Amino acid sequence: SAVISQKPSRDICQRGTSLTIQCQVDSQVTMMFWYRQQPGQSLTLIATANQGSEATYESGFVIDKFPISRPNLTFSTLTVSNMSPEDSSIYLCSVEERGWEGYTFGSGTRLTVV
């Protein structure tokens, strides 16, 4: 399966600022997904990012708050904008690979907003 590198692994940010999280995959993938895991909770899908098209956001998530880029088949970024303490979570990217019917996850970015 693919290997995913997520950066940064963790960060502490001031409220009102923005953080961009990078997801790099070691192979070309069609579909990439961004998830959020709030403290003590399960994962919730934020959006689906396909190369060459606008990201598709799930209910409760908007592009102005979580802009996503997908410039090529191995890379994507998620920006958490105008952060508040409620944005403190782990953010994870995931990929679906051709010929591999499971989904691979990155190790996540642990974000704390103070």
Added chain:
Amino acid sequence: DAKTTQPNSMESNEEEPVHLPCNHSTISGTDYIHWYRQLPSQGPEYVIHGLTSNVNNRMASLAIAEDRKSSTLILHRATLRDAAVYYCILNNAGGTSYGKLTFGQGTILTVHP
């Protein structure tokens, strides 16, 4: 996606088999049954998946009921490294929700030495 129901927690002793149940009574014909686990401070890890027949891989076995309304993940010999949250997820292979995994609360597995 159809909903799954899992026990909140289970316990096992090291080197004993573990059977993790999952109910999915509203499963549709094109829903695959996926199992993932999340070890502490890590992203979820794929364990196994199946559609109708029982499946085996190096990590585990998946037993699917004949009516597909329930399934069981089997760890043949639990180790301390298997302590994790286990998620049973239905994923529709042909629908618009393909790839969009809906995580429930999962089952917290504790393995005792």
